[in-house]
Amino acid sequence: MNTIGPAYALFIYQAMIEKGIASEELLADTQLNQQLLEAGDNIPMDGFLTLLNNADSLSPESHIGILLGKRSNILVLGSAGMAAAIAPNLRQGLHILDSYSRLHVSYLRVAVRSNLQGMSIGIDFMQDVGTTKRFHVETAFMLFQNYLETIAGEAVADAHYFVPYTKPDYASEYEALIHSPITYEHNEAHIQVPRRVLDVASPFYDNPAWIESQKFLANRLKYQTEQEAEPQPYTQHVHALLKAHEPPLPGLSYIAKQLHVSERTLNRRLQQEGTNLRKIKAALTHTWAKQYLQESELTIDAIASVLGYQDSANFRRAFRSREGCSPKYFREQQP
Template structure:
């Protein structure tokens, strides 16, 4: 593993928010998770765009392991690192036409999201060897947690592509079998081995050309451009609860979260979230509908996307339901809206 100074790399605070959610913390518990980092609790709230140093991120992970009294915390955390947790990089990988391209996308763009990690891909016989170099000066327990997360990140990406469990890989760990080794099989779906020469995930080459039935480069590009533009319109300082809810919804695949998950992202109850939004003259349903209406209008101005594609991007499995919702939002069906803006046929 390559190493460098622990403070030389900066990581989005969203990863520490995932740590806090895994621990099921409440608002009052956040300072404990940030102990010895010098960071305010606000960095863990949804919508915050702070970046943490490598040392601060490692301290958060150490604090989490202690607070959770869980030596297997790296596995618990890694299980939550689905492709969507990596922002645009994860979406890009999932929109790739095949698994090989997805892995190359992760290799090329992951350092933008996690600058202390470098994915290395090498073909070895009938296998693709996937290794990660970590550029942090981590201790043995910290390094083990990082490698557990790495194995589960790769597993999640491949399984998202295959729409099934990945059972035919081989996962090597360079460290000795930990005391909690028996629980590894609850998280990893392929065979795994300890005390190996390196930590790596070996994938059969036969999987790499698997096509992605959900891959749509145009839809992906349009979605990411639009979400980035909307995010830029929301201030990143002095965020209201409404701002935080809006930013959180924009950062997730549309339709993948509900009010309960939004409340958890702010480490409060659903009732507390509703009360805070009401003080601002708002509520969750109103924010969500306004956001969907705005996204739908922006998508329809893009002549790369059919009405059916727009419906799918907004989480509508039935385009007829989307058409009814759009008419409620804008007073006209999507085809008429598109024609009025002269952006092409639906």
């Protein structure tokens, strides 16, 4: 059963009650009550979606997603949000959210990927949320803007927000609340974060608490994946960690340390899932190679060096084996 933390539902409940809306109407057909919302445990996603629709129909002058966004901060993502709040920098905080936000919100994934411009934060829906999708995107965008700007210590005007629907009739509210450019009718919901803010030291970094929070999250995810028989949990986790890094991608020792397991255990778990670190790194390095060839003016020799190859001949050989053509030919075919 898909679930979500109760914070969003409690925000809506409190705001609507303040507007004079009756609790019985607001909670109709949700199987929720005030006690459940205040208990601190995850609630069923279906009940939350019904609550969103009820609130929207009962208070049409309020845009529920914006209302939620104004009240939200990274802590609504539970233990993953708490860890992100005390991470050394945005890059590591966003990686934590990619790896662990599903512990708190099971209906969507925070998909983080480093790229030439900085880092992309994708909002991938794992469940059909119907007419409430706009609410979720609005809330997520404002939550992440709040997180970015809290850690950076400034209004971030050079990010870019991509919206997967047409421009709403209240878009002026977006422009007043979102500090960066917005593009509508994109194929997916995501935020492009500028590189300049990713590795700035966070003033909220707490090293002992950061280490303990990672251990707690890793153990909790391990328990959940065992209970739910989730396929390839270690492969997914390593993949998420490496996506948050720029090349050259880190090796086994670093990754094992981040996952709080021994190198031997990590190798064994990946083998049990039918893969190994070399395969995962090779696939992601190839993705980076194509980005550099498509979007940069670096020479092929320079790209090979950035990606961590000992010489350009090895890079050319690896690229041809995956793409079926040379790096030079691949670049020449780009529009």
